Amino acid sequence: MAESMHAAVLYGREDVRLEEMNVPGVAEGEILVRVRVALTCGTDVKVFRRGYHARMIKPPSTFGHEFAGEVIEVGRGVTKFRAGDRVVASNSAPCDVCFYCLRGQANLCEDLLFNNGAYAEYLRLPRRIVERNTYRLPAHVSFADAALMEPLACVVHGINETGVKRGDTVTIIGPGPIGLMLVRIAKQRGAKVIMVGRRKAQVDRALLLGADHGVFSDDTEQAIEHVRALTDGRGTDIAIEAVGKPELWAAAVRMLRRGGKANFFGGCPNGAEVKLPTELLHYSSLSCLASFHHTPQSNLEALAAIAAGQIKASDLISNEEPLSSVPAVLARLAHQNGVLKTAIIP
DSSP: OSEEEEEEEEEETTTTEEEEEOOOOTTTOOOEEEEEEEOOOOOHHHHHHHHOOOTTTTTTTTTTOEEEEEEEEEEEEEESSOOOEEEOOOOOEEEESTTTGGOOOOGGOEEEEEEEEBSEEEEEEEEHHHSSSSEOTTTOHHHHHHHTTHHHHHHHHHHHHHHEEEEEEEEHHHHHHHHHHHHHHHHHOOEEEEEESSHHHHHHHHHHHSSEEEEESSSSHHHHHHHHHHHHTTTTEEEEOOOOOOHHHHHHHEEEEEEEEEEEEOOTTTTTOOOOOOHHHHHHEEEEEEOOOOOOHHHHEEEHHHHHTOOOGGGGGGEEEEEHHHHHHHHHHHHHHOOOOEEEEE
16 A cells, blocks of 8 residues: 555635645554545535535645445454445444434534545545445445445435425425435436426436426526416425525425425525515414434435445546546536536546
8 A cells, every 4th residue: 555645635715726735544443444535515515615614624625425345454453344344334323322412402412523535546544434324345246336326315314304205295396416315316206307498408318217297497486386376286295405505495385285394405505594474384384404423324325325326426527637636527427517526537
C-alpha cells in the first residue's frame, strides 16, 4: 500500500482542491478502505456552493460521503471485517445512549458522528461507524450500486416516516436522484406515483422508473391543478417535496386531499421560511412532517433493496470521472440543473 494518496479537500465556498497527503493510519476499532466508487450528491453540491455544512463538515476538510470499497487494513480489536472484504459504510453513526437514540430517533442523535472524505483513494472509518453502519457487500452487488446505500437510506427513512402504504397516491415534487429513488421505493410499497418536475426529460426518466403519471410545468399553480385533475379533484394522499424550495413546500400542502400528509424532504437554505394557509391546514386536517437523514435500520433496508435489484446505479448515474476531476465536476453540478449523479473512480 502506498504511503501517500490524493484526496479532495474543501476549503470554502466553491473551493475544492485535490491534494496529496499521507494515507491515514488506523487506530483501535477502525478500518481503512480503498475507495472504489464515490458518488456525487446534492448535499455535497450544496456544501460546495456554501463552503460548509453546519453539522456535517467544517473546512478545511476532506470531502464526499457516498462510497463503497475494499478493506485494506483493520485496527486492533476489529473482528467484524478483514482485509479484502468488499464493504459499504454510511456517513454517520448514532451514539445509541442519548435522549433521542433511546426513543428510536437515531437520526436526531445528540452526538451524531459524521465522516467525510470519500473523494479520495483511501478513507479511514472511525470505530463507531465500523460497529454501527458498515456492511459487507453481497457478492453480486457492484461497488457503484452499493454506493447508493446512504442516500437511499434517507429515502427509506422518509417513506417509513410518511407511512406510505399500498393504494396510496404519492406525489413527488422533484425528479432528481432523490426523487427518482422515492419513486422506486414508493412503488415497492404499492403506491401510485405522480412525478412533478419542470423538465420533461427528467419527468420522462421518472416514468421509465415506474411513476404512473408525470406533470412537467414551470408554473406551480398549473402543476397543482394537474395533480388535482389526476386525483379526481380531491388531491393526493401524500406529497413529498424533494427539491428544497420554500415555495414548493407550500405547493406540496396545496396538492393534498383532505386528511392528506406532506413530507418536506428537501432541505431549504438556512434562514428560509415557508408560509402556509392555516385555514387549509386546520379545516382539511392536514399533516406535515420533515424527514432528516437516516438510521442504521434504514441503512439495512436500503442495502437489502439494492441487493434485491430494486435500485440500480445505472438509473441514477450519468457518467464516470477520475478523482482528479472532482473540482471541475462539482463546479459543473453547482451551475447546471437536471444533471444526475457522477461516479468518481479513484
